[in-house]
Amino acid sequence: xxKQGTQYRCANCGHTEPKWLGRCPECGFWNTFKEQNAPAxxxxxxxxxxxxxxxxxxxxxxxxxxxxxxxAEFDRVLGGGFMRGSAVLLGGEPGIGKSTFLLQICAKIExxxxxxxxxxxxxxxxxxxRADRLxxxxxxxxxxxxxxxxxxxxxxxxxxxVFIVIDSIQTVYxxxxxxxxxTANQIKYCTQEMTEWAKTHDAIIVFVAHVTKExxxxxxxxxxxxxxxxxxxxxxxxxxxxxxxxxxxxGSTDELGLYRMGQTGLSEITDxxxxxxxxxxxxxxxxxxxxxxxxxxxxxxxEIQALTVPAKAxxxxxxxxxxxxxxxxxxxxVIEKQTSLRxxxxxxxxxxxxxxxxxxxxxxxxxxxxxxxxRTGQALPARAALAGELSLAGELRPVRQMxxxxxxxxxxxxxxxxxxxxxPYGEAEEEKAGAGRDRSQAWIKTSSLxxxxxxxxxxx
Ligand code: TYD
Ligand code: MG
Numbered sequence: 535x536x537k538q539g540t541q542y543r544c545a546n547c548g549h550t551e552p553k554w555l556g557r558c559p560e561c562g563f564w565n566t567f568k569e570q571n572a573p574a575x576x577x578x579x580x581x582x583x584x585x586x587x588x589x590x591x592x593x594x595x596x597x598x599x600x601x602x603x604x605x606a607e608f609d610r611v612l613g614g615g616f617m618r619g620s621a622v623l624l625g626g627e628p629g630i631g632k633s634t635f636l637l638q639i640c641a642k643i644e645x646x647x648x649x650x651x652x653x654x655x656x657x658x659x660x661x662x663x664r665a666d667r668l669x670x671x672x673x674x675x676x677x678x679x680x681x682x683x684x685x686x687x688x689x690x691x692x693x694x695x696v697f698i699v700i701d702s703i704q705t706v707y708x709x710x711x712x713x714x715x716x717t718a719n720q721i722k723y724c725t726q727e728m729t730e731w732a733k734t735h736d737a738i739i740v741f742v743a744h745v746t747k748e749x750x751x752x753x754x755x756x757x758x759x760x761x762x763x764x765x766x767x768x769x770x771x772x773x774x775x776x777x778x779x780x781x782x783x784x785g786s787t788d789e790l791g792l793y794r795m796g797q798t799g800l801s802e803i804t805d806x807x808x809x810x811x812x813x814x815x816x817x818x819x820x821x822x823x824x825x826x827x828x829x830x831x832x833x834x835x836x837e838i839q840a841l842t843v844p845a846k847a848x849x850x851x852x853x854x855x856x857x858x859x860x861x862x863x864x865x866x867x868v869i870e871k872q873t874s875l876r877x878x879x880x881x882x883x884x885x886x887x888x889x890x891x892x893x894x895x896x897x898x899x900x901x902x903x904x905x906x907x908x909r910t911g912q913a914l915p916a917r918a919a920l921a922g923e924l925s926l927a928g929e930l931r932p933v934r935q936m937x938x939x940x941x942x943x944x945x946x947x948x949x950x951x952x953x954x955x956x957x958p959y960g961e962a963e964e965e966k967a968g969a970g971r972d973r974s975q976a977w978i979k980t981s982s983l984x985x986x987x988x989x990x991x992x993x994x
Pocket of ligand 1: 628633728
């Protein structure tokens, strides 16, 4: 009979099986299974006899508690802090600030226990110099410069950290997983090993992953299935950095964290509603419209800029990298159908001031107004702000948090606030928005794109 707690792991891909097999069902390699004892304390070792389930009431709820990262923005993106025993992958282009950011997080979290920063890319002296600048010289912060998995794992055992950073997962290497470092197999195997250690020791582990210009976490794609959350740092305009989750087992994926890179590392932007707004005196140029965006739990006011030029080729193109190009094409088609304004012979350029990528459906109306304004040359009224989703039939669909959006827009001095007729304009919602007796003035309610265009360009 098989020994209790024994498992077999494929040396090529890290796949585990309860019994030895000649060929790995995962990667198809032969004779790669090696016997391994499941680490004590892991749930696999706790399995007694044939009973594989646990009464839900017997599970310790404390195993699901969260630990604050020390950064409110980061906590929000994570869904309320780190889950104990969780693994996170942080991707981003080289030079965007991943190492800087995580060293800062290490310095904040070290009050909770020993913290280990593993670097395969920099020397101890380089890390010390950076830590100096970031005010990260803390007694509980340990540094290890190594890319050898075995060595890293043995330091885990001796240091017993509560928080670990692996910078980066592409540099970690073990001869057990093939001859070449940085391959998908290496990444998968090493991520699996280290994640398992973290889970069985209730530690939090963060892996840094370099991504290519195309935005894909190329090699580390293999690691995405192993970790609990996949986050990415994106470059917005200048020193602005945006952080988003593309996978999150313990929270939503629509939160947006905003940071600024400065002399002493990354600092949080705690009230971001106006940071992306372009302040203009007097007349507004044609082709721009302000969207009231609700990303995650916060409102941002963002200027959408559009330009239309007659297409030179026999076909037209959409140039838009901050808003999905297919959304731009769809909104342009709705404008053409509803207003008879011809856009199908134009090349469309769309940009978002501040460089943040927008995914929320509520930007449709502002995008439509910017395109309409660009094509007709008629500017929107000053201090206008818009929110609403467009259906293919040209109706304005309701979007969430109308009261909160109106409040944010008004507090930034915007007064012509246009939105859908239907919506969560509930009594309570508007009361909270402080609309009170002038409730009708909170939003100019329009039911269709056509009505919104008439409202925006009526003489006032
Ligand atoms: P880094 O964290 O090394 O990026 P990554 O790990 O994602 O490759 O950040 C590198 C850039 O950040 C580098 O151009 C210098 C800049 N930087 C600052 O502007 N301020 C700082 O305090 C630090 C430490 C770096
Ligand atoms: Mg780095």
